[in-house]
Amino acid sequence: MSAIEAPVIEATGLTKRYGRFTAVDGIDLAIGKGEVFGLLGPNGSGKTTTILLLLGLTEPSAGEIRVLGLDPLRKPLSVKRRVGYLPDQIGFYDHLSAVENLAYTARLAGLASPEAGKRIAEALERVRLSDVRDRRVSTYSRGMRQRLGLAEVLVKGSEIAILDEPTSGLDPQSTQELLDLIRELAADGVTIVLSSHLLSMMQSLCDRVALFRRGRIGLIGKVADLTADVLGGTHVVEVEASGVDLPAVLAGAPHVSAVTPLKGGRWRVDADADVRADIARRVVNASGALSEMTIRQSSLDEVYVRFFEGEDHDRAA
Amino acid sequence: MTGRREGSPFSGLSTVALKEAADHMNSARIHLVMLLVLLTAIGSVYAAIGQIKATIGEDQFLFLRLFTTAQEPLPSFVSFLGFLIPLVAIALGFDAINGEYSRRTLSRVLSQPIYRDALLTGKFLGGLIVIAICLLTLWLLVTGLGIVLLGLPPSGEEIARELAFLFASFVYAGVWLAVAMAFSTLVKSPATSALCALTLWLVFTVFWPMLAPLVAGAIAPVDLLDPMTAVHQIAVQQGLSRISPNVLYGEATLALLNPATRSLGLLFPSQLSGALMGAPLPLSASLGLVWPQIAGMIAALIVLFTIAYVSFQRQEIRA
Ligand SMILES: Nc1ncnc2c1ncn2[C@@H]1O[C@H](COP(=O)(O)OP(=O)(O)OP(=O)(O)O)[C@@H](O)[C@H]1O
Ligand SMILES: [Mg+2]
Numbered sequence: 184m185s186a187i188e189a190p191v192i193e194a195t196g197l198t199k200r201y202g203r204f205t206a207v208d209g210i211d212l213a214i215g216k217g218e219v220f221g222l223l224g225p226n227g228s229g230k231t232t233t234i235l236l237l238l239g240l241t242e243p244s245a246g247e248i249r250v251l252g253l254d255p256l257r258k259p260l261s262v263k264r265r266v267g268y269l270p271d272q273i274g275f276y277d278h279l280s281a282v283e284n285l286a287y288t289a290r291l292a293g294l295a296s297p298e299a300g301k302r303i304a305e306a307l308e309r310v311r312l313s314d315v316r317d318r319r320v321s322t323y324s325r326g327m328r329q330r331l332g333l334a335e336v337l338v339k340g341s342e343i344a345i346l347d348e349p350t351s352g353l354d355p356q357s358t359q360e361l362l363d364l365i366r367e368l369a370a371d372g373v374t375i376v377l378s379s380h381l382l383s384m385m386q387s388l389c390d391r392v393a394l395f396r397r398g399r400i401g402l403i404g405k406v407a408d409l410t411a412d413v414l415g416g417t418h419v420v421e422v423e424a425s426g427v428d429l430p431a432v433l434a435g436a437p438h439v440s441a442v443t444p445l446k447g448g449r450w451r452v453d454a455d456a457d458v459r460a461d462i463a464r465r466v467v468n469a470s471g472a473l474s475e476m477t478i479r480q481s482s483l484d485e486v487y488v489r490f491f492e493g494e495d496h497d498r499a500a
Numbered sequence: 501m502t503g504r505r506e507g508s509p510f511s512g513l514s515t516v517a518l519k520e521a522a523d524h525m526n527s528a529r530i531h532l533v534m535l536l537v538l539l540t541a542i543g544s545v546y547a548a549i550g551q552i553k554a555t556i557g558e559d560q561f562l563f564l565r566l567f568t569t570a571q572e573p574l575p576s577f578v579s580f581l582g583f584l585i586p587l588v589a590i591a592l593g594f595d596a597i598n599g600e601y602s603r604r605t606l607s608r609v610l611s612q613p614i615y616r617d618a619l620l621t622g623k624f625l626g627g628l629i630v631i632a633i634c635l636l637t638l639w640l641l642v643t644g645l646g647i648v649l650l651g652l653p654p655s656g657e658e659i660a661r662e663l664a665f666l667f668a669s670f671v672y673a674g675v676w677l678a679v680a681m682a683f684s685t686l687v688k689s690p691a692t693s694a695l696c697a698l699t700l701w702l703v704f705t706v707f708w709p710m711l712a713p714l715v716a717g718a719i720a721p722v723d724l725l726d727p728m729t730a731v732h733q734i735a736v737q738q739g740l741s742r743i744s745p746n747v748l749y750g751e752a753t754l755a756l757l758n759p760a761t762r763s764l765g766l767l768f769p770s771q772l773s774g775a776l777m778g779a780p781l782p783l784s785a786s787l788g789l790v791w792p793q794i795a796g797m798i799a800a801l802i803v804l805f806t807i808a809y810v811s812f813q814r815q816e817i818r819a
Contacts, residue, residue: 201816231818238611240817260507260613268611274604278523290515291612335608 187215197246208398222378224395267336271347277321306337325352346377386483410481415440416453427471512614516622547571563654586676593680595690672749678804712741
């Protein structure tokens with residue numbers, strides 16, 4: 184793991200046990216200021232538990248946490264004042280309106296009411312709930328509640344925003360807006376930790392990701408580095424050719440890390456650069472016929488699938 | 501836990517308390533219970549007035565009779581209160597904590613810079629505020645009704661005794677609010693915690709008065725040859741029945757609103773020596789008489805609140 188200078192979130196040997204079951208198993212984590220950090224992993228792999236530990240909402244069984252240099256257990260108020268949190272299962276006081284709900288948490292957060300009123304109006308505008316701001320939350324749809332939760336994080340205006348599955352229940356447009364919102368926040372220097380199962384979104388959004396497996400971090404790093412490590416390359420070239428044995432032809436070719444046969448005379452070539460020209464030259468030199476070649480960046484999806492290959496999906500019991 | 505904690509455990513307390521009080525004041529559930537209380541109160545006082553009017557001029561504490569006179573088939577105002585106050589308190593508190601879980605608002609609220617203490621205490625205070633407002637309104641209403649219908653104002657001592665009675669009612673309501681809140685932290689589902697609290701209420705209002713003599717008979721059987729065993733049995737029975745806050749409240753109201761009450765236990769002739777039968781006790785003596793009852797209720801309230809507090813502190817936020 185590359186050393187993060189002046190991390191805003193730091194965990195060492197973080198462990199959480201529920202009875203005999205270990206939900207988080209000795210993870211080490213360092214997140215730098217202004218980073219967008221993604222938590223990935225199958226259901227029940229410990230992402231939400233890790234988040235609760237970072238916020239001091241649950242006590243660790245072992246290990247150390249520092250958030251903004253503070254221990255969330257000893258300085259819970261200072262930490263919670265500076266960290267915004269969007270829980271995975273969000274609920275509101277149904278008999279109150281959106282504004283009243285936000286005003287309540289803003290008061291709890293210690294915001295003076297004129298300032299809070301201004302921020303609430305801005306935040307609701309930003310998540311497109313201004314039109315329904317005075318309606319009872321009981322009339323809100325799932326996605327509207329999710330957006331209201333985001334508005335709450337915006338109202339708090341914190342240095343760190345921890346979002347647990349912020350995209351769940353959002354329509355495509357709202358998901359896109361969430362992406363823009365997160366990018367804006369990150370540009371303002373807010374550190375963002377988020378978990379999500381939308382891998383393509385996470386790939387485009389996150390500076391670094393951590394893949395959780397059974398309460399441990401199996402992989403951590405930049406998406407590009409992970410694809411290189413797990414798949415052996417950042418690019419995938421699919422080649423359709425006849426009259427050649429592609430693995431033999433590409434043996435020793437620079438940048439190429441793997442050649443795997445696919446169906447119908449096609450191969451998949453993993454490489455860490457754009458090697459199309461080289462492949463074409465070699466196929467032609469070997470007097471083969473090249474009929475098609477496509478290239479794409481390796482995706483987080485593939486890393487994910489490869490990493491959890493052969494994993495017993497329902498490990499919890 | 502982790503040594504000295506940072507900041508005040510009560511930051512956010514008033515915010516929570518005021519929000520809870522406002523929520524209660526706007527909730528249909530509370531409106532309904534309050535309506536019930538109001539109707540029965542007015543009914544019983546109105547019925548009492550008919551009887552009291554006959555004795556105007558003979559009774560030094562006419563106004564207090566408003567509260568204690570029962571006119572068949574209606575029970576007196578105080579017995580109505582003893583019966584209904586727990587219902588109000590349970591309605592206010594039965595889903596205090598588990599309601600936050602089931603609405604999934606808890607993690608959002610606790611991720612704000614407040615301690616759990618503030619949430620629990622704030623909810624308790626919010627309930628107490630509502631109870632105080634309701635009791636005051638009820639008292640003013642009854643007093644007003646009395647002045648209009650009897651045509652004379654209460655004396656200073658009567659007002660003092662009524663205020664003491666209001667305080668006792670407030671503490672009594674607090675005990676039941678603490679009962680309801682303890683169940684709301686111990687039991688996960690609001691429906692179940694409401695049932696638990698109502699069951700306890702039923703036990704104490706209906707079954708306890710029947711059960712206490714039976715249990716006392718078993719614990720301390722009477723020996724016909726030894727009269728002291730009879731006294732002992734009665735003492736045991738009284739001790740048992742005083743486990744019920746309803747009994748404590750009943751005794752407190754009796755002594756406060758009926759100034760002639762000289763003792764809340766067995767009365768021995770020695771205690772009566774020099775006393776004029778039926779002569780009223782001064783207020784200070786009545787207060788001295790009910791002090792143990794009030795203190796007992798306050799102690800129960802604190803124990804119940806501590807149970808709720810401890811169980812809430814240990815709870816996982818996801819449950
Ligand atoms: N209060 C609890 N008691 C016992 N086990 C728990 C408790 N809370 C969580 N767990 C267990 O801890 C494990 C990790 O749960 P966690 O919610 O952190 O997973 P997750 O990675 O967030 O999953 P998802 O993608 O479904 O949100 C799960 O197996 C879960 O069953
Ligand atoms: Mg989760």
